[in-house]
Amino acid sequence: MKFFGITLLLLIPLVVLSLGMDILLGFDLDNSIKHVFNPFLVKDPAEFILFFILLSFLVFSFFYRKKKKKNKGKGQQ
Amino acid sequence: MEKANISGYQLFVLIFLFEMGSALLVPLAGEAKQAAWLVILIAMVGGFLLFFIYYGLFQYYPDQLLTEFVRSILGNFLGRIVAFLYILYFIYLAARVLRDFGDTLLTFAYPHIPLFVANAAFILVVVYTVRKGVEVLTRTGELFFVLENLLLMTFFLLIVASGMIHLNNLKPVIEMSGTEMVKMAFTKTIFFPFGEIISFLMIFPYLNEPKRLKKIGISSIAAAGIFLAIIMAMNIAVLGVDLTTRSQYPLLSLIQSIEVAGFLERLDVYFLFLLMIGGFIKISVFTYVAVTGTANVFNVKQPSRLAYPVGFVILLSSIIIASNFTEHMHEGLGAVPIYFHLPFQVIIPLLLLIIAFFKNRKKKKGQHQNKFQGGVDQK
Numbered sequence: 001m002k003f004f005g006i007t008l009l010l011l012i013p014l015v016v017l018s019l020g021m022d023i024l025l026g027f028d029l030d031n032s033i034k035h036v037f038n039p040f041l042v043k044d045p046a047e048f049i050l051f052f053i054l055l056s057f058l059v060f061s062f063f064y065r066k067k068k069k070k071n072k073g074k075g076q077q
Numbered sequence: 078m079e080k081a082n083i084s085g086y087q088l089f090v091l092i093f094l095f096e097m098g099s100a101l102l103v104p105l106a107g108e109a110k111q112a113a114w115l116v117i118l119i120a121m122v123g124g125f126l127l128f129f130i131y132y133g134l135f136q137y138y139p140d141q142l143l144t145e146f147v148r149s150i151l152g153n154f155l156g157r158i159v160a161f162l163y164i165l166y167f168i169y170l171a172a173r174v175l176r177d178f179g180d181t182l183l184t185f186a187y188p189h190i191p192l193f194v195a196n197a198a199f200i201l202v203v204v205y206t207v208r209k210g211v212e213v214l215t216r217t218g219e220l221f222f223v224l225e226n227l228l229l230m231t232f233f234l235l236i237v238a239s240g241m242i243h244l245n246n247l248k249p250v251i252e253m254s255g256t257e258m259v260k261m262a263f264t265k266t267i268f269f270p271f272g273e274i275i276s277f278l279m280i281f282p283y284l285n286e287p288k289r290l291k292k293i294g295i296s297s298i299a300a301a302g303i304f305l306a307i308i309m310a311m312n313i314a315v316l317g318v319d320l321t322t323r324s325q326y327p328l329l330s331l332i333q334s335i336e337v338a339g340f341l342e343r344l345d346v347y348f349l350f351l352l353m354i355g356g357f358i359k360i361s362v363f364t365y366v367a368v369t370g371t372a373n374v375f376n377v378k379q380p381s382r383l384a385y386p387v388g389f390v391i392l393l394s395s396i397i398i399a400s401n402f403t404e405h406m407h408e409g410l411g412a413v414p415i416y417f418h419l420p421f422q423v424i425i426p427l428l429l430l431i432i433a434f435f436k437n438r439k440k441k442k443g444q445h446q447n448k449f450q451g452g453v454d455q456k
Contacts, residue, residue: 014390018399021398025408
């Protein structure tokens with residue numbers, strides 16, 4: 001879960017940063033929010049599939065731990 | 078901090094490729110017209126000054142990463158916040174460079190591929206390299222360095238052989254006044270690409286010969302600066318000022334115009350190689366630095382496990398960062414140098430150096446006094 005927390009902690013400020021940049025460029029908040037989420041609304045099916053595959057890898061990486069250590073521990077016992 | 082050692086040559090290569098990375102793509106200092114190459118050289122001198130600031134910090138804390146010595150200087154709480162901001166800065170820069178390269182690939186080579194797919198393919202390779210550690214990254218750099226130099230040498234030869242260089246295009250050289258040139262160099266060109274070397278504060282501690290760092294740093298910045306100046310001068314000499322400043326990728330236009338003996342032409346693949354080498358090294362360095370920094374700030378014992386999550390964040394940010402290429406460039410040229418580069422490359426390191434100077438002076442004084450008292454006691 002630590003990795004999940006770190007990922008969110010990195011992602012959220014970067015999204016806010018992107019919003020801030022749009023506001024600096026003169027867009028209002030509504031438009032800048034649209035700009036942030038627009039790339040995800042106009043995806044092709046192929047892009048969506050790739051996105052979900054990568055996302056599932058990410059979720060998997062949060063919970064995955066090397067099992068070798070456990071085996072070694074058991075062996076020693 | 079992982080257990081790794083890199084040699085002086087490897088660091089030189091890495092800095093050189095890093096500096097050349099995305100600076101080759103864009104019309105660097107294009108607003109200076111015929112004096113662009115001079116502005117790059119002036120900015121290179123500014124790059125030396127920035128490097129001396131970073132080198133000063135490194136000398137105070139030779140065994141610590143940027144995210145570590147920030148905490149030693151500013152205290153644990155404030156230091157952690159500044160270190161976290163630096164991590165965000167590196168991730169943001171990685172995302173910007175990734176977007177740059179993704180967009181370039183789409184406009185020039187793969188018009189039908191979605192941006193997300195191109196960026197995903199690129200970042201997956203980067204994540205794999207970063208997982209393997211800094212030694213693998215530097216060794217890859219060594220391989221690419223040879224290839225890049227071979228490409229550049231043959232490229233120069235072909236340009237000269239095709240007889241396209243018109244030195245008159247470079248005249249009048251000093252149309253701009255000296256102060257204007259210095260102003261442009263120190264407000265724009267110095268930050269990109271020379272100031273980005275701050276990310277190497279996370280790599281310097283791995284150097285196995287720290288005493289040679291000053292020479293290595295200066296020589297690599299000088300080599301990159303001179304190469305960039307020559308390439309920009311060549312762009313202007315061949316294409317002319319108008320085409321160079323209007324073109325999104327002047328180097329591509331230059332390479333496309335090569336025609337030797339009526340059959341050696343369409344050498345776009347040169348551009349693609351240079352693009353891939355530079356982009357790969359630059360994004361890898363930023364990602365590696367971000368991963369190491371995150372592991373350091375959040376006390377993660379296996380930094381390699383962070384490579385994929387950080388890579389994914391970079392990928393998403395590269396898509397979110399702007400809704401189109403024009404907006405991306407507008408942000409990159411307008412807001413980023415003032416709001417990001419200036420504080421993170423100049424102001425914060427300078428403040429850190431000043432604080433480190435006073436802190437270490439106190440320490441030195443204390444040590445000196447202790448020695449003196451100890452000497453008296455012994456007597």
